[in-house]
Every structure is written in C-alpha cells, then in structure tokens.
Amino acid sequence: GASVLASAELGPDSADKRPSVQVGDPLTEKLVIEASLELVAKSIISGLQDLGAGGICCPASEMAAKSGTGIRIDLDAIHLREPGMAPFEIMISESQERMLAVVAAERAPEALEVCRAWELEARVVGEVTNSGLVEVVVSGETAASIPAAALASQAPLLSRPAVRPEGLDVVRAGPCGDDPHEDLGGCLLALLASPGGASARWIWEQYDHMILLGTVLGPGGDAAVIRLPGSAAAVALSLDGPGRLCHLDPYEGARLAVAEAARNVACTGARPAAVTNCLNFGNPEKPEVMWSFQEALRGIADSCSALGLPVTGGNVSFYNETLGRAVHPTPVIGMLGVLEDATAAVGVAFRAGGDVLALLGLTDPDDFGGGAYAAVINGALGGSPPHLDLEREGALHRLLAQAAAQRLLSSAHDLSGGGLAVALAESALAGGLGFRLTAAEPVVERHRWLFSESPSRALVSLAPENLDRLRAAAAALGVPMTPLGEVGGDTLDCGGFEVALAEAAAAHATHPFGPPTAF
Structure with a gap:
C-alpha cells in the first residue's frame, strides 16, 4: 500500500x-x-x-x-x-x-x-x-x-536529530529569478503553458463533479463550492502545496501554504474554517530532512493559530527520495470554508464587459523568490520566499466574505503563481472575456508589477456602481485597493503589451507532460 x-x-x-x-x-x-x-x-x-x-x-x-x-x-x-x-x-x-x-x-x-x-x-x-x-x-x-x-497508542516515540541544511544559505543567496525580459507577452504565454500554470481540465474531467447536483462552483477555480443537502449553506474546498517556496524556507513556505489555501476559499466568499494536510518529505533519518519537517510543522501551526483554523487531521509521507535525492519539502494544505448562503458564492471568471477591475492588497516588487516567473522564465530557484503578514491576510479574508455577502463582486481570484498577470489571464479565460488595464504606469519595472507573487492579494471585478461601496469596506478593514481597468474585448491588454484571448487559451490548454491518456 x-x-x-x-x-x-x-x-x-x-x-x-x-x-x-x-x-x-x-x-x-x-x-x-x-x-x-x-x-x-x-x-x-x-x-x-x-x-x-x-x-x-x-x-x-x-x-x-x-x-x-x-x-x-x-x-x-x-x-x-x-x-x-x-x-x-x-x-x-x-x-x-x-x-x-x-x-x-x-x-x-x-x-x-x-x-x-x-x-x-x-x-x-x-x-x-x-x-x-x-x-x-x-x-x-x-x-x-x-x-x-x-x-x-503506546508505540515508542522517536526523537530524530534535526540539522539545518548546510547549502540552504547558498541557495537563498542565489539569484531570485527577477531578471526582466522584453517580450512580456511571451512570458505570460509561457507561464500559462507551464506545468504549474496549464489547465488541469483533462484531469478533473475524469470524474463527474456534478453528481447529486450540489455543485455551486466546480473545479478549475480557486476553490470548489458544494451546497449542503437541505440547507442554504455550502462548503468551499481547496488544496495548495508550494514545494519551491518550502525548499527555500520550509517555515515561511508552510505559512504561505496555509494562507494561500485559506485565501482560495475566501475568494469564493466563504469563511476559512478548518485544515487538513498531507506532508511530503524525504528520508526523516537524514537530519536535514527532519529539520525541514519540523520547520514546516512550525509554519503550519503559526498560520493556523493566527487565522483561527483547527487542524482536523492529515497524513505524513516520508522517504520520498529517488537515488538519494529527496523531493522538495511539500506540505499540501487542504482547506474547508463555510458559506452561509450558497447563492452568494463568487467564482474566478469575468462576468460582464464594462465591469471594473481592482486589486486588493499590497504588491512588493521584489517578491520573486520561489515564484513561477523565476522558475519558468529564468530557470531560477533562489532568494527568499515572499513575506507573509497574517494580519493583512485575515483582513483580506474578512473583506472578501463581506463583499460576497453584499453581492458587490462579479468575480474574485487570488494572486499566487505568476502574480497579477496570470490571475488576470485565468479570469479572462474562465469567462471568455478580455480586459484592458488603465491604471497609472507603475513606478517599478512593469514585469515586477505584473509577475510579483506577494501574498494577501486578490483580483476582483465588479459593476461600476459597486466600486464606492467596496472601496469603503476595504478602507474600514485596512485593505489597500487599487483600480486597475475594465473587463471587455477579446484581448489581454496589459498596458505595455497585448495578447489575444484565443492565443492565451491555446497556451493554457497545452498538456505540459504530453497528450493526456485515459486513466
């Protein structure tokens, strides 16, 4: 087994x-x-x-x-x-x-x-x-x-030695992969076609997710939402496991894993409520692996404590090594959220031309360590993971739940792998609608603004008449809000470059590991 x-x-x-x-x-x-x-x-x-x-x-x-x-x-x-x-x-x-x-x-x-x-x-x-x-x-x-x-219950307890890996400082001192590129449109297409960015439709279509007709939001978004039988309420479910981030810093990576899973659930309008996990590591008899395991557990505990999330269970998979080489420390976090009214659920897809685009949260232009842009575009795995402020994270969750309950949002999508540019593209592809960014030119290099992976952020679209109400709610909770542009058209217009929606769809539909086969 x-x-x-x-x-x-x-x-x-x-x-x-x-x-x-x-x-x-x-x-x-x-x-x-x-x-x-x-x-x-x-x-x-x-x-x-x-x-x-x-x-x-x-x-x-x-x-x-x-x-x-x-x-x-x-x-x-x-x-x-x-x-x-x-x-x-x-x-x-x-x-x-x-x-x-x-x-x-x-x-x-x-x-x-x-x-x-x-x-x-x-x-x-x-x-x-x-x-x-x-x-x-x-x-x-x-x-x-x-x-x-x-x-x-009375099996002997093992206390294995744990030692910080000697080469970790060298890795973190290495290039973080934030080098600029002239063809940012090509960068976006490459990210959409990468193993971590391409559509997983061919996987989740293997099983009928509409059985019993309780599905409110199906797979392919931030979280699935399922209506509870005989109730107006629903549950939201998501999974996240940032192996690259945990390779650079298992403590911070694990904190970020919990936060992202909770954010995915919150983007649907649900309140994050409970956590399960699957902890994937190498041979624990090696002190360096044991140290990574301990640090990841500490990170999960700290995020769960700060966000008020109980851990209901989970499992551990050790000895994930081949020829002496271990997998990246990969804590996979399963998050359950509760939505009091299933009809208030918010998906990732853009819904209507003319809707306003807004960014919730702050962007740090240096948050590239362990990110998708660094790995896919520059082939780098170095630097430090983005810094997570759990108070900001919790405030964003509360804002998203409040905005969903008040029916202010047409869509909401968390910003993670690939940053703002990938989030915009995914929402556009999900809804079959393009967008145009009209925000003021950023004071930093454009690729830093578009591909930074700062946590505690969400992309939302909403009807223009709801903008002032969302702005007031964000201000009350201390969540920065930046208008970005509007939904519409058949291109992804990022200001300095454009990508046709059809071209982005073709890239996103790529099977990065080869043509799919039936299970």
Whole structure:
C-alpha cells in the first residue's frame, strides 16, 4: 500500500513497487459511504472505522485500544482480490473503499443485508474479545498476538536529530529569478503553458463533479463550492502545496501554504474554517530532512493559530527520495470554508464587459523568490520566499466574505503563481472575456508589477456602481485597493503589451507532460 511504499526510498530496482499504490474507485467509494450512513442511521453498528494506512491492522488495533477490549481477526474470512496472499499482506493491504464495523452478533445479518442492498461485499471477519490483544488467526491457528495499545497508542516515540541544511544559505543567496525580459507577452504565454500554470481540465474531467447536483462552483477555480443537502449553506474546498517556496524556507513556505489555501476559499466568499494536510518529505533519518519537517510543522501551526483554523487531521509521507535525492519539502494544505448562503458564492471568471477591475492588497516588487516567473522564465530557484503578514491576510479574508455577502463582486481570484498577470489571464479565460488595464504606469519595472507573487492579494471585478461601496469596506478593514481597468474585448491588454484571448487559451490548454491518456 501507499504507507508501505512511502516508508522506503526508491532506486533503480523500484519499478516493481509501483503497482503497490492502490487505485481509488470513486463510485464504489460512494456506495461504501451510503451503506455506512445507513448502518449508522439504523443504529445497527456500535463502531465503524475506515481502512487506510496499515490496512485492517490499523482500525482493528485502534478500535480495540480505544474501547479497552481485544479483537480476533480470521484472515481466512477476508475476501481477497488476488489468491495466494501471505497473512502479513492481508493484514496491511491498503485496498481502497473498505470499512471495518463492529456489530452485535444478533444484528450481523441486518448489517450484511444493508451492504448487499448497496451491491457491496461484506463478511463477518472476526469478533471482539476481552483479552486486550489483537489476535490474527490463519487456518484455525493463532499467527500473531500483540497488545492492542502497543499498536495504537503506546508505540515508542522517536526523537530524530534535526540539522539545518548546510547549502540552504547558498541557495537563498542565489539569484531570485527577477531578471526582466522584453517580450512580456511571451512570458505570460509561457507561464500559462507551464506545468504549474496549464489547465488541469483533462484531469478533473475524469470524474463527474456534478453528481447529486450540489455543485455551486466546480473545479478549475480557486476553490470548489458544494451546497449542503437541505440547507442554504455550502462548503468551499481547496488544496495548495508550494514545494519551491518550502525548499527555500520550509517555515515561511508552510505559512504561505496555509494562507494561500485559506485565501482560495475566501475568494469564493466563504469563511476559512478548518485544515487538513498531507506532508511530503524525504528520508526523516537524514537530519536535514527532519529539520525541514519540523520547520514546516512550525509554519503550519503559526498560520493556523493566527487565522483561527483547527487542524482536523492529515497524513505524513516520508522517504520520498529517488537515488538519494529527496523531493522538495511539500506540505499540501487542504482547506474547508463555510458559506452561509450558497447563492452568494463568487467564482474566478469575468462576468460582464464594462465591469471594473481592482486589486486588493499590497504588491512588493521584489517578491520573486520561489515564484513561477523565476522558475519558468529564468530557470531560477533562489532568494527568499515572499513575506507573509497574517494580519493583512485575515483582513483580506474578512473583506472578501463581506463583499460576497453584499453581492458587490462579479468575480474574485487570488494572486499566487505568476502574480497579477496570470490571475488576470485565468479570469479572462474562465469567462471568455478580455480586459484592458488603465491604471497609472507603475513606478517599478512593469514585469515586477505584473509577475510579483506577494501574498494577501486578490483580483476582483465588479459593476461600476459597486466600486464606492467596496472601496469603503476595504478602507474600514485596512485593505489597500487599487483600480486597475475594465473587463471587455477579446484581448489581454496589459498596458505595455497585448495578447489575444484565443492565443492565451491555446497556451493554457497545452498538456505540459504530453497528450493526456485515459486513466
């Protein structure tokens, strides 16, 4: 399974390990969810836990330890996809779409009938005991017996050495990639066609995101918004993982990851409410990797504390290395937001010609370290990440929620990879409408104004009659606001250069890793 694969480095002979990563089946997952909800609603079960990392070993030991009981698992009763599996493989297999339920013996037939109604395989695979042990039975013989608490909560704690990487100062002292280029239109097209900037439509179209008709804002924007059944409210969901920024400074990069995920949710009008994570790092037995891990955790904690966000859970993936070379420290942040009125949700797409464009937040012309312009245009990874002011970030979130609730905005889009220029292009492409910048000529080089990746900023469009109300709300919250121009036409007119909307669309539709193939 994935947790086993994530506990070993990959090398030249690792190709045969790749099939051990399970493939999810969203439709079966939906059936499992519905069956589980029915079992709970009918009070048929007394305990329920999913089978994730560690396979059946994990929920069996955790449920037994939490309840102060034991559990006996009969591996011969577990249905297998492949014959000839060894007992240890059955115990730790991470096949997806599985749950372990605890049911009173007399109600087991009811539980099995519910599962059959949802076209799911289900069997009685063991029993609860009073031994306090997790016992594994194979062919009628006890193959393993270990205290449940030893597996669940009393495992030995490791305190690994952590050392700041020696070469980090050299990297941060290197060029930050802010060199100017004459063809800024070409730079914009290159960013739109890059792996981090190209459309991911061919990926998210693999699954029907309109099932049950609860989707308010679908994939492709800052965050997806899904209406809650039987309620006027909705939830907003986003993911962010800035590996390049964390490579330069894992603490600041992790702070920025939380802030960007929260900003994505806030741009829809939702209030950021909770965080989950997936922490991807190299071999923690190497002190430099462990230091990066600790610093990233510190950054996540500081941002969550400042923004009032609880961390509901997450997972850690270590040993992401090939031939001794680790991935960039990459904490991926999942953010959930709450929108009290789903009809107030705001998308990234420009909606109407003649709408006013405005920039919320401050731009630092030197914020290029670890950015998309630096990486794609200048091939650089150096300097320091942008500085994050969490008070400004929180104020921007409150302004966006207030403006959405008052129906002031036609669109809102966070500024991150590629800065203002890419945000403008993405909103134009999403809405099929161009724009024209009419703001005063910046006092800095134009590429710094267009491609800087300063945090705590958002691009909004709105009807001209709403401009004064938004300006007053921004002033009340201390959020700088700069009118930029207007929506309309079929070109991306950035003042000093123009790009045809059709040309930008063609670049954005590029598949940077080659033509897509069916999953």
